[in-house]
Amino acid sequence: MALPLVLVPGLGSDGAVWEPTIAALGDAADCTIGDTLHDDSLAAMAARILAAAPNRFALAGVSMGGMVAFEIMRSAPERVTRLALVDTNARPDSAADVLRRHATNAAVAVMPDFAVAARAGLGILVAASASTAVRDAIVAMGVRVGSTTYIRQNSAAAARADARPVLATIAVPTVVVIGEQDTLTPLELSREIADGIAGAQLHVIPACGHLPPIEAPTALAAILRDWLA
16 A cells, blocks of 8 residues: 655645656655645644644655645654655744745735736746746646735745754654755755754755756656655
8 A cells, every 4th residue: 555645835836736746656655735725824734734634644845845844743743754855944034034025925915917926936946947838837836826825825934933943853764855956945955954854865856946846756756756665
């Protein structure tokens, strides 16, 4: 029987961000998507995911989804059998980061067409080599999630707790994955996470930006297959 694997999307994303990786994993895992679309805090997102998840499960989160994964490890570590942290950040936002998020929210709130913001964000989300199909899928996903949810998630990320104290408490097989061309969460942040978790393995995916689950699903699935085994 395939291992249960809960996959947590990032900011402005739904399950579509993980679908290419799920397809690439095939029967290696029994995958479900964690719901991050309805809550005002990362802790509440974690609680919702835990309420719907199997009693024991492997857990993978990308970007904000990794931050939610830290909250799950903070509140219910006994339920997680393995952990994958993809292009995420254990540090809290700085004061300047919080101001930038609030400014972005204010701008998004008055935009008549959220697709404009979704397309503008591609420059920092994906590698320069990302295909048109990947770019279009990300924009469509952002529009589907919508500005109201984006603002709610962005505010939740701005208010998140420092997850660095959680790192030393993690005692399950862990992989930390980063896209080589990720400018939102530079390599040193992933290295900090990997160094803080005993036995964690760090993987860098070449020619990939901030969203390996949709940019480089074959490469990410190969890492996750080894991790699941």
